[in-house]
Amino acid sequence: MKNSSNAPYSNFALPYSLTSEAYFSEKMADLILNITSSSGLKIKHIIDLACGVGTACLYFSNKGYEVMGVDISKNMLDEAEKKAKKMGYNIDWVQQNMKDLSVIRKADLVTCMYDSINFMQNNDELFHVFKKVFDSINHKGLFVFDMYTILGLGTCWGNQDQIHTDIPGHFIATKTTWDSKTKIATKTFHGFMQINEDWKRWEEKHVMSAFQLDEIKDGLTQSGFSSISIYGIDGFHLSDVSDSTKRILIVAGKGK
């Protein structure tokens, strides 16, 4: 599987890697390890779905876990691999659509961070990923992921045109749309990348969907997960979910 030149996270891979975007998942990885250690789960092997440029994988690897990073984007994985090589970490990188997740070795913990699950466009796709993840986890293992709520996607993405990135060699402006009926948001990246003396123009469209809490719970239960906890995340602290919650963290367990 390759990246076509305007596929999501093809041209965006390098600026993503260079900006602070990547540090979200480092903080999330730390939060997730705190949660899992208090659950008493013994973790050896972690799979990070939609691993992007590998920030969480590097963090887990540094803590001594065996790690596999899965992403649909070759360019994101290339950035991840470069970083891991430079830091001397041995991480398996796999280019796969999470809807087709298929692993040789099951994990004790599967993570998916920074709203990447919102890339699933409808309940069928979402539930399909849940089932694939369930099949990739060891007995008593956990699936921990964060995602935008409907309010979060609508307000954080919806109708917020902005200058997204302005760093030497990269300029990106984004235009967004939000449809409250379908709960689908789009963000079109209009990017400019300096190559020697010239500037290359590129464009990518990212499409994300939001889901009701009940839909998420039903999908996880139907996929076989037996314990499901949903928290609000506010500045990397867990809270109760309320009408004003924009991002949630879900901890789903396999087996009692």
Ligand SMILES: C[S@@+](CC[C@H](N)C(=O)[O-])C[C@H]1O[C@@H](n2cnc3c(N)ncnc32)[C@H](O)[C@@H]1O
């Ligand atoms: C917002 S980035 C998050 C990356 C990383 N988790 C982080 O926290 O920095 C979303 C990632 O999801 C990946 N992605 C989107 N759809 C995917 C799919 N269907 N299967 C696997 N990865 C996907 C993108 O390629 C991108 O790397």
